[in-house]
Amino acid sequence: MASHAKTLQSSYPWTTSPLITSAPMRLIAGEALTLSVSRSHGLGFLAIGTDLASLALLKTITTSLHENPIPNTPPGILPIGVGFICFGIDLAAAVSTISSAPQKPAAAWLFAPREENDLIAWSSGIRDASAGKTAIWIQIGTVASALQVARTCRPDVLVIQGSDAGGHGLAHSSSLISLLPECADALSKAGFGHIPLIAAGGIADGRGVASASMLGAAGICMGTRFLCSPEAAISDGYRGAVLRAGDGGVSTARTKLYDRLRGTTGWPEQYDGRAVLNHSFWDHEKGVAEEENRRLYGESVKLGDEGWGEKARMTTYAGTGVGLINKIMPAGEIVKEVSRDAKTLLKRGASHL
Amino acid sequence: MASHAKTLQSSYPWTTSPLITSAPMRLIAGEALTLSVSRSHGLGFLAIGTDLASLALLKTITTSLHENPIPNTPPGILPIGVGFICFGIDLAAAVSTISSAPQKPAAAWLFAPREENDLIAWSSGIRDASAGKTAIWIQIGTVASALQVARTCRPDVLVIQGSDAGGHGLAHSSSLISLLPECADALSKAGFGHIPLIAAGGIADGRGVASASMLGAAGICMGTRFLCSPEAAISDGYRGAVLRAGDGGVSTARTKLYDRLRGTTGWPEQYDGRAVLNHSFWDHEKGVAEEENRRLYGESVKLGDEGWGEKARMTTYAGTGVGLINKIMPAGEIVKEVSRDAKTLLKRGASHL
Numbered sequence: 001m002a003s004h005a006k007t008l009q010s011s012y013p014w015t016t017s018p019l020i021t022s023a024p025m026r027l028i029a030g031e032a033l034t035l036s037v038s039r040s041h042g043l044g045f046l047a048i049g050t051d052l053a054s055l056a057l058l059k060t061i062t063t064s065l066h067e068n069p070i071p072n073t074p075p076g077i078l079p080i081g082v083g084f085i086c087f088g089i090d091l092a093a094a095v096s097t098i099s100s101a102p103q104k105p106a107a108a109w110l111f112a113p114r115e116e117n118d119l120i121a122w123s124s125g126i127r128d129a130s131a132g133k134t135a136i137w138i139q140i141g142t143v144a145s146a147l148q149v150a151r152t153c154r155p156d157v158l159v160i161q162g163s164d165a166g167g168h169g170l171a172h173s174s175s176l177i178s179l180l181p182e183c184a185d186a187l188s189k190a191g192f193g194h195i196p197l198i199a200a201g202g203i204a205d206g207r208g209v210a211s212a213s214m215l216g217a218a219g220i221c222m223g224t225r226f227l228c229s230p231e232a233a234i235s236d237g238y239r240g241a242v243l244r245a246g247d248g249g250v251s252t253a254r255t256k257l258y259d260r261l262r263g264t265t266g267w268p269e270q271y272d273g274r275a276v277l278n279h280s281f282w283d284h285e286k287g288v289a290e291e292e293n294r295r296l297y298g299e300s301v302k303l304g305d306e307g308w309g310e311k312a313r314m315t316t317y318a319g320t321g322v323g324l325i326n327k328i329m330p331a332g333e334i335v336k337e338v339s340r341d342a343k344t345l346l347k348r349g350a351s352h353l
Numbered sequence: 354m355a356s357h358a359k360t361l362q363s364s365y366p367w368t369t370s371p372l373i374t375s376a377p378m379r380l381i382a383g384e385a386l387t388l389s390v391s392r393s394h395g396l397g398f399l400a401i402g403t404d405l406a407s408l409a410l411l412k413t414i415t416t417s418l419h420e421n422p423i424p425n426t427p428p429g430i431l432p433i434g435v436g437f438i439c440f441g442i443d444l445a446a447a448v449s450t451i452s453s454a455p456q457k458p459a460a461a462w463l464f465a466p467r468e469e470n471d472l473i474a475w476s477s478g479i480r481d482a483s484a485g486k487t488a489i490w491i492q493i494g495t496v497a498s499a500l501q502v503a504r505t506c507r508p509d510v511l512v513i514q515g516s517d518a519g520g521h522g523l524a525h526s527s528s529l530i531s532l533l534p535e536c537a538d539a540l541s542k543a544g545f546g547h548i549p550l551i552a553a554g555g556i557a558d559g560r561g562v563a564s565a566s567m568l569g570a571a572g573i574c575m576g577t578r579f580l581c582s583p584e585a586a587i588s589d590g591y592r593g594a595v596l597r598a599g600d601g602g603v604s605t606a607r608t609k610l611y612d613r614l615r616g617t618t619g620w621p622e623q624y625d626g627r628a629v630l631n632h633s634f635w636d637h638e639k640g641v642a643e644e645e646n647r648r649l650y651g652e653s654v655k656l657g658d659e660g661w662g663e664k665a666r667m668t669t670y671a672g673t674g675v676g677l678i679n680k681i682m683p684a685g686e687i688v689k690e691v692s693r694d695a696k697t698l699l700k701r702g703a704s705h706l
Contacts, residue, residue, distance in 0.1 A: 143600040143676060163516065163602065164528050174602030174673030175517050175528030177555035177564060182601060182676040202530035207568050211530060214563035214698050247496040248535060249516065249527030320527030323496060323535040345567050349702025 004196040004218035011135060011156070012106055014072040014079050016041040018209055018342060019219025020335050021198060022226045024083020024109050025167060025317075026050065031057050031064070032231040033331050038079045039070055040332035041339070043219075045081040045109055050088030050266075055097040058082070062103055077133055081107035085168075086122055087114040088266050095129040104133035109159065111139040112168065114268060116148055123153040139200070141170035146183045150192040157196050158183070159221060163254070164202025164274070166224045166319030171254060171272040176201055176215060184216040202248075204321030206341020213346060222338070224319040229331035237305030239328065241316045245276045248320035252276050257284050258315040261297040274319055278312035357549040357571035364488060364509070365459055367425040367432050369394040371562055371695060372572025373688050374551060375579045377436020377462050378520060378670075379403065384410050384417070385584040386684050391432045392423055393685035394692070398434040398462055398574075403441030403619075408450040411435070415456055427459075430486055434460035438521075439475055440467040441619055448482040457486035462512065464492040465521065467621060469501055476506040492553070494523035499536045503545040510549050511536070512574060516607070517555025517627070519577045519672030524607055524625040529554055529568060537569040555601075557674030559694020566699060575691070577672040582684035590658030592681065594669045598629045601673035605629050610637050611668040614650040627672055631665035 005017040012019065020042040022033055026049030037044030046061065048054045062078060073079045082105045084094060098104060108126045113119050123136045135156035140146050146158055160183050161169050162176035173179065176199050187193055199212035200221040212220050226232055227242045245251040256272045259265070261280055275281075280300075283293050300313035307314040329337070358370040365372065373395040375386055379402030390397030399414065401407045415431060426432045435458045437447060451457060461479045466472050476489045488509035493499050499511055513536050514522050515529035526532065529552050540546055552565035553574040565573050579585055580595045598604040609625045612618070614633055628634075633653075636646050653666035660667040682690070 142603050144603070162528065162530070164531055170602075172603060172606060174605075175515065175530055175555060177515070177529055177561055178517055178557065178601050178673040178677060181558065181560045182599070185677070186599075202528060204531065205534065207534045208530055210567035211564040214567055215560050246535070246539075248531050249523075250495050250497070250525060252527075253525060320531040324531060324538070343703055346703035350696055350699035 003194070007194075008196050008218050012043055012079070013074065014038070014041060014070050015043055016339055018213050018217070019043060019198070020209070020339055021045060021081070021219060021221045022331065023200065023221050023223035024048070024081065025223050026085060028227070028232050028234055029083070030233045031061055032233070033226060033229065034080050035061065035064060036229070036231045036331035037226070037335055040335040042335040043079075043081055043107065045083045045107070047083050048089065048094070049083065050085045052089060052093050052097070055082075055094065058097065058101055058105070062101070076103055078103045078105045081105055081109055081137065083109040083111065084122070085112050086110055086118055087112050087268060091122055091125050095125045098126060098134060099129040104130040107135040107137050107157070109137040109139060112268060112271060116145065117152065119149060119153050123155065137198070141173045141179070143179070143182050143186050147186055147190055150187055150190065150195060155195060157198055158187075159198045159200055160217070162199070162201030164320040165200055166252070166274050167317035168267060168271050168273045169201070170270055172270070176212060180212065180215040180217060202320050204324040206338050206345055208321070209338055209342035210345040213342070224321045225325055225334055225338070226331055227318060228325045228328050229334055230328060231331040235305055235308070237308030237314070238316055240305070241276055241278070241308040241312060242318045242322055243325060243328070245318065246323040248323040252318060252320055252322060253281070255281065257281060258317070260290065261294050262315050273317050276316040276318050276322060278314070278316065280313040356547070360547075361510075361549050361571050365396055365432070366427065367391070367394060367423050368396055369692055371566050371570070371692075372396060372551070373562070373692055374398060374434070374572060374574045375684065376553065376574050376576035377401070377434070378576050378585075379438060381580070381586050382436070383586045384414055385586070386579060386582065387433050388414065388417060389582070389584045389684035390579075390688055393688040395688040396432075396434055396460065398436045398460070401435050401437050401442065401447070403438045405442060405446050405450070408435075408447065411450065411454055411458070415454070429456055431456045431458045434458055434462055434490065436462040436464065437475070438465050439463055439471055440465050440621060444475055444478050448478045451479060451487060452482040457483040460488040460490050460510070462490040462492060465621060465624060469498065470505065472502060472506050476508065490551070494526045494532070496532070496535050496539050500539055500543055503540055503543065503548060508548060510551055511540075512551045512553050513570070515552070515554030517673040518553055519605070519627050520670035521620060521624050521626045522554070523623055525623070529565060533565065533568040533570055555673050557677040559691050559698055561674070562691055562695035563698040566695070577674045578678055578687055578691070579684055580671060581678050581681050582687055583681060584684040588658055588661070590661035590667070591669055593658070594629055594631075594661040594665060595671045595675055596678065596681070598671065599676040601676040605671060605673055605675060606634070608634065610634060611670070613643065614647050615668050626670050629669035629671050629675060631667070631669065633666040
């Protein structure tokens with residue numbers, strides 16, 4: 001673990017340890033969130049998601065970083081990551097954009113390929129296009145995938161996603177508390193113990209970070225917590241719904257319903273999404289026909305922020321950490337607070353026993 | 354947290370911190386497991402479950418402890434706990450047994466009442482019967498229940514059960530990583546910050562214990578790990594199935610199927626159980642009729658240990674930690690190893706950052 005933390009810090013020398021990253025949340029993690037996190041000694045991930053047009057943001061970010069650089073950025077590197085939802089986006093176009101960029105993103109986060117072996121072409125494509133400057137991060141949710149991907153793609157980092165995570169993830173998985181150490185053991189036994197692990201799913205504050213560190217993580221990723229930063233590109237209605245939700249195991253659940261209602265298609269069968277429950281879900285449970293539920297959803301969309309109000313129906317992807325979040329805070333402040341609190345807990349260590 | 358660890362050690366002075374407990378697993382946690390854990394500086398819980406006859410074991414245990422006492426046991430106290438599944442057992446009979454016992458169990462673990470408010474009578478009944486010597490431990494799985502029970506029952510300890518736990522628990526919940534800190538915050542805000550929290554669900558080794566400690570737990574409970582001790586009263590077939598299972602988020606799942614197949618009835622609607630998946634489950638998924646599946650289950654029962662073999666069908670309740678367990682070890686050794694490993698990790702604390 002000691003060497004893992006050092007590996008990450010030497011790869012991303014503007015960051016502090018344990019590494020705090022922001023998830024490449026599709027449609028949500030844009031320039032503002034990404035740069036705020038990286039400017040506060042974290043690693044922000046820009047969501048390319050399934051939309052190649054988002055790659056244009058690399059230019060804007062390059063300009064912004066040229067005008068106001070982040071100290072300790074290695075030459076030729078953009079001190080941010082980019083996140084791809086592999087099943088839904090063209091590898092060749094992604095590769096060509098990275099290839100033509102004067103500076104390369106420090107990391108590419110790969111998630112949800114149509115077939116696991118598609119990650120082989122993604123990994124080598126991005127490595128070639130960036131002359132090895134863009135590190136390959138792969139997100140998985142089972143021990144079998146961790147091993148398979150380690151063997152076939154030799155990733156620089158593995159992101160281990162547990163069942164508490166918001167938005168898309170495996171419908172059938174365990175939480176970090178057993179998944180992370182089991183992955184660590186299996187990887188180590190198979191000769192991949194050098195790969196740093198990033199913990200994702202249910203972490204929303206310094207306690208979660210310190211906890212993940214004890215499980216063997218060299219860093220962590222948060223999504224839901226950053227939804228409650230002004231930099232997240234979501235409406236105030238969505239943000240408010242996340243803030244109001246508490247008792248995260250009860251107020252959220254994993255389901256495919258919201259993708260169906262809002263017409264998000266193409267996710268491989270094994271994925272669903274964790275969301276804050278609302279009338280769309282409860283009506284579904286009551287047996288309201290899907291067509292009618294979709295119509296009501298459409299009505300709700302027209303309401304704007306009110307679509308997440310008292311009679312909320314709109315998709316509110318978020319993790320079980322919702323109840324740990326009780327205020328809106330700038331993303332950079334979140335990174336600093338969480339990092340400081342985690343270090344305090346880890347330094348205290350065993351002194352209270 | 355500091356004061357919580359001290360509270361537990363002053364209440365159970367034969368134990369070390371963080372407190373390691375064994376779950377009162379119905380039909381599984383008998384005299385051997387309970388005493389082995391308590392004799393190794395942990396707190397073993399005897400499963401009374403739903404069977405009052407199990408209370409007779411208190412006499413056997415009293416005799417055993419008289420012959421071979423555990424040092425630092427307070428006078429009039431049995432250095433073990435007893436666990437009740439409240440919906441299925443008669444409070445008056447439980448109270449009368451405890452009342453007539455010359456020495457009182459150090460703790461009573463209450464779980465799964467028919468109605469949450471039934472815990473009020475249980476708490477006061479056991480407190481009265483033991484002249485306050487038996488501490489009240491209540492297991493919950495949501496923040497709302499933690500608050501409600503704290504207000505109505507003033508428990509001495511709350512056991513916080515996350516979604517990774519094996520056997521019965523809430524069908525709809527989050528894992529410890531967000532549930533434990535959210536409970537801690539809510540309890541603290543409501544004036545119940547003095548109640549020590551025990552983390553349960555997915556913990557199988559020292560990393561899980563250290564992790565739970567960072568989340569705010571004063572101690573932990575393991576069930577699945579102890580299934581792989583010779584002291585657990587299960588057949589070798591069951592034990593072998595737990596040992597063989599890996600990738601715990603994939604090889605186990607929460608379901609009500611196994612209760613139906615083996616004829617376990619009466620659990621309130623909100624509970625299901627996490628088990629190692631086998632042919633019973635896969636046939637159910639394939640659409641095999643329940644009657645036929647039950648018949649096949651019955652055939653399997655006749656096979657004994659082979660009922661958990663290659664064509665396994667029998668109920669194998671276990672948590673997502675199955676993949677962290679790779680050998681059978683005496684229960685006392687488990688307590689010592691887990692405790693030692695947790696302390697090493699906690700002492701190292703932030704030194705690797």
